[in-house]
Amino acid sequence: MIEPALIKSAQAGDREALVALLREIENHVYRTAYYLLNHEQDAMDAAQEALIRIYTKINTYEEKAQFRTWVQKIVTNICIDKFRRKRPSVSIDEHELVFESRDNVETEVLTAYAAEEIREAIGKLPEHHRSVVVLRYLQDFSYNEIADSLDLPLNTVKSYLFRARQQLQTLLHDYQKGGVRG
Amino acid sequence: MNCQEVMELMQRHVDGDLDQQETALMTAHVGGCPECAVMLERLQRLSDDLSLLPRVEPKFSIVDAILPQLVRLESERLSESAEDKTDTKAVVPRLRSERPRGRLLRRWSGIVAAGIVAGLLLISQQLQLSNDHSDNDAAAPGEFGNAAFSVKAPEYAATMEDGEAPAAAPEAGVSERSSSAKIAPDSVAGGAAQEAPAASEQAIDNGSAASIAEPGINSVEVGDQYGANAFVTPSIGSDEETKSKTSDVNSINGLTAQVTALVSPDGLWRAVAYEGDGTLRIYATKDDSLVFESEHRAGSLTGLAWEPESEQLTYTWIDEQGNKKNLAYNADEIREFTP
Structure with a gap:
């Protein structure tokens, strides 16, 4: 939870407070970018862009909104712009290399690959479904918070989330039936 | 209540959004409908899995x-x-x-x-x-x-x-x-x-x-x-540091990834290339917005140089096999081309 006093100081022009505020949120910003873009370097770029935008636009934040939904709105917008500009691609990035190089017992490897599999399945969802799932599960947002972050009506958020879970369930179920995991 | 309606209840159930009455309705239906029971179990498991996704953090601040x-x-x-x-x-x-x-x-x-x-x-x-x-x-x-x-x-x-x-x-x-x-x-x-x-x-x-x-x-x-071309070599430290960068792939991907950044003579643009990435990016210096991004390619870029009039940037792309290709970026047309 971000201290409201810290936000106030930052808005009043206290640069120390503003930088401290950015430090509080950088992991949250990165996490959303990472799961939306499915690529480590792209996520770093997007998170940087988002933090700089937050730094320059801090005065446009109004207290009637939750700070964290305001932050997530900025980062999801940047990510959606990014993946609209790019061809969709599923990347094999450093995380997989890390798993391979470690001396894990078999069960740990399986758990890791399961998470990897879910991440890839999320990457196959349409952009808004993906955003809803990421905010719901990686930021623990409520329906209302998701609606605020994405500027969507509450019912649309629910229908996106429900459809996304059905799609994920199908994707992952097919995967399991393929025998890789179960 | 049909299965379609129960589906929505089950979806809301995994989000903890049902009141007592709705929960009772759902439970009653699921008790007599094996298909919905299986679906509920799967949804719950998926939701649990999603909740357990790793809270990834950036490799450096x-x-x-x-x-x-x-x-x-x-x-x-x-x-x-x-x-x-x-x-x-x-x-x-x-x-x-x-x-x-x-x-x-x-x-x-x-x-x-x-x-x-x-x-x-x-x-x-x-x-x-x-x-x-x-x-x-x-x-x-x-x-x-x-x-x-x-x-x-x-x-x-x-x-x-x-x-x-x-x-x-x-x-x-x-x-x-x-x-x-x-x-x-x-x-x-x-x-x-x-x-x-x-x-x-x-x-x-x-x-x-x-x-x-x-x-x-x-x-x-x-x-x-x-x-x-000294400005193209952004190594800060000594030989030891350089060695450590080249000897550890993870550190290149993370902490020590090197960047070449070159501002155009008129001060309007900044060309940026990351080590180990053949992608050229051009930013506007006034607001750091990304103006241009070339196709994503492996390898690296070297020899970045702006023309004195700032209208053109020339550079060499070395792919993973070591093949070199001279390229250029035109700032007026915002595009990359082969000179």
């Missing part, structure tokens, strides 16, 4: 990485509001006074050691050169080196191996400490002078005096050993 940019944005804002744009003395001390020295040094040493700050590269290059002149008379060298080392070591430990990081960190500290600068007054106000606030701040904090010329490429004084 993003805020640290963008601090120089933030400092620059701040100084631009201040200089815009100042009536006399050439009065850099009013700008620089204020920046300094807003951040305690210890934290500033720690951040800077982290940034320099990590070698990820595009804007700092030109300056660092020069600091390294001035270090070669060994006029290191400022504050206790040992103390500073140790400070940089002890602060940074734990962060390095996460991604680097063996003793390589400790070798690199004090090295960065030394080159920083040896900075001693005379600030060209017009370099802060000028549009092309993006590194100036950072550099001057650093120099003042180190309490010594030497010369950082205007940070445009043209004015970088390059020693013979660096050759004409």
Whole structure:
């Protein structure tokens, strides 16, 4: 939870407070970018862009909104712009290399690959479904918070989330039936 | 109540959104409908799996990485509001006074050691050169080196191996400490002078005096050993540091990824290339917006050079097999082409 006093100081022009505020949120910003873009370097770029935008636009934040939904709105917008500009691609990035190089017992490897599999399945969802799932599960947002972050009506958020879970369930179920995991 | 309606209840159930009555309705249906029972179990398991996804974190602090940019944005804002744009003395001390020295040094040493700050590269290059002149008379060298080392070591430990990081960190500290600068007054106000606030701040904090010329490429004084393309080689530290970068793939992907950044002579554009990535990116210096991004390709870019009129950037792409291809970017047409 971000201290409201810290936000106030930052808005009043206290640069120390503003930088401290950015430090509080950088992991949250990165996490959303990472799961939306499915690529480590792209996520770093997007998170940087988002933090700089937050730094320059801090005065446009109004207290009637939750700070964290305001932050997530900025980062999801940047990510959606990014993946609209790019061809969709599923990347094999450093995380997989890390798993391979470690001396894990078999069960740990399986758990890791399961998470990897879910991440890839999320990457196959349409952009808004993906955003809803990421905010719901990686930021623990409520329906209302998701609606605020994405500027969507509450019912649309629910229908996106429900459809996304059905799609994920199908994707992952097919995967399991393929025998890789179960 | 049909299965379709129950589906919505089950979906809301996994989000904890049902009241007692709705829960009872759902439970009653699921009790008599094996298909829905299976679906509910799957949904619940999926939801549990999603909740357990790893809370990934960046490999290094993003805020640290963008601090120089933030400092620059701040100084631009201040200089815009100042009536006399050439009065850099009013700008620089204020920046300094807003951040305690210890934290500033720690951040800077982290940034320099990590070698990820595009804007700092030109300056660092020069600091390294001035270090070669060994006029290191400022504050206790040992103390500073140790400070940089002890602060940074734990962060390095996460991604680097063996003793390589400790070798690199004090090295960065030394080159920083040896900075001693005379600030060209017009370099802060000028549009092309993006590194100036950072550099001057650093120099003042180190309490010594030497010369950082205007940070445009043209004015970088390059020693013979660096050759004409010194600005393309953003290595900050010593040979040891370079070695550690090339010997550890993870560290290249993470902490020590090197960046080449080159501002156009008119100060409008900044060309950026990451080590190990053949992608060219062009940013507008005024607001750091991404103006152009080439196709994503492996390999690396070298020999970046702006034409004097700023309308064109030439560079060489070396792919993973070592094949070289000369390319160019046209700033007016915002496109890449083969010259």
